[in-house]
Amino acid sequence: MPDLIAGLKDLGRKPGEDIVIECPLTGKRYEGLAPAMSDLVKLPVDVLVSESEPAGHIARSVPQTVPNVTILSGDPVGSGLAQSLAKPGGNLTGLTYYATELDGKRSELLKDMIPGISSVGVLANPDVSYLPFETDTRNAAKLLGIMLVVRQVQEPSALDGAIHQMKAEGAQAFFVLPDVMFASEAKHVADGALAEQLPLMSCGAWFTELGGLIAYPADYASLIRRLALYVDRILKGAHPGDIPIEKVTRFELSLNLRMARTIGVTSPPKLLMRTDKVIE
Incomplete structure (x- = not known):
């Protein structure tokens, strides 16, 4: 530490x-x-x-x-x-x-990044189902009119299959919810997002540094x-x-423009102006 x-x-x-x-x-x-x-x-x-x-x-x-x-x-x-x-x-x-509105804010940012998005995948780990993130994400998605494709993943070996399944079921992007295993497998998750050409919204800036598209963490x-x-x-x-x-009340928006260009996502100027960390 x-x-x-x-x-x-x-x-x-x-x-x-x-x-x-x-x-x-x-x-x-x-x-x-x-x-x-x-x-x-x-x-x-x-x-x-x-x-x-x-x-x-x-x-x-x-x-x-x-x-x-x-x-x-x-x-x-x-x-x-x-x-x-x-x-x-x-x-x-x-x-x-923790704030109940945090996952709603992440959903709004993803919608700002990809106007018209209607279906979003979610990677969740059932080992921490007692934490409120999946419930908060579902509530936020309902308010924003977004359909969710949720995949429960406990082992790193299941990540590629879960990401592929989300894409096959119509997800246009996906969230990775806070979890120790997901954090330790950030490069694996980001590589999976790239392979499926899916924008990735995460809870940690290290995901964007490793190839994820956007993150809004503390x-x-x-x-x-x-x-x-x-x-x-x-x-x-x-x-x-x-x-x-x-x-904690301060959160930082990070954006990987290199990933955006690779998967064909255009970054709105207003969102760029609000971004704390841009990865070229």
């Missing part, structure tokens, strides 16, 4: 000297989270830090005496992870970028760096349940 280390250094901490960071491998799979956290608790550790909400859910199974700092992609109150944003209670705090690197503030406060004696969960 280089961004976390950078944040700790900004606060005067010296990783490897006055603070030790243990980072067990999970194999980038959800089933690896529980044993990894169990191993960390046995060390023991003073704070658990994670980058995703699934890890936050797993952390509920560890002793309540172990503070947990994380980035939440879903609704922390609605999911039961926190009593409120202002006073989470329990052993968890951190940042959340700045994850800065979020991870900001987790260091929470770690520092807890190490100084603060209780995680008393530290407010910060709601």
Whole structure:
């Protein structure tokens, strides 16, 4: 977690000297989270830090005496992870970028990019079906008059087939919903989009850097760096349940013009003016 280390250094901490960071491998799979956290608790550790909400859910199974700092992609109150944003209670705090309107905004941006689009594919992982993204995407699509072609994918080996099936069933573009496996397979997903000549809207800027068309994410690197503030406060004696969960409100639009030209999509000037990062 280089961004976390950078944040700790900004606060005067010296990783490897006055603070030790243990980072067990999970194999980038959800089933690896529980044993990894169990191993960390046995060390023991003073704070658990994670980058995703699934890890936050797993952390509920560890002793309540172990503070947990994380980035939440879903609704922390609605999911039961926190009593409120202002006073989470329990052993968890951190940042959340969840907003019910976020998937609607991504749908609107895709429609701005491809006027007249009527059918959109969705890659979703059933392992995180408890997160609200698929439901929010369905609600947004209904409001915008867009038909969805949803494919549930749990394994990387199923990605190519799912993308091909979406195209065969009439999808004119597709979303990839937030998920650890999809994020780790971003190049695979982007290559699949190119092979099928499908515009790809994603939740991470790294997808556009690897060949996706458009993304509207939070700045994850800065979020991870900001987790260091929470770690520092807890190490100084603060209780995680008393530290407010910060709601992220800034998102960045990124656009891969090279991909747009390759698949024959014309970028509207108004959309280009709103873009934070353009890949030529």
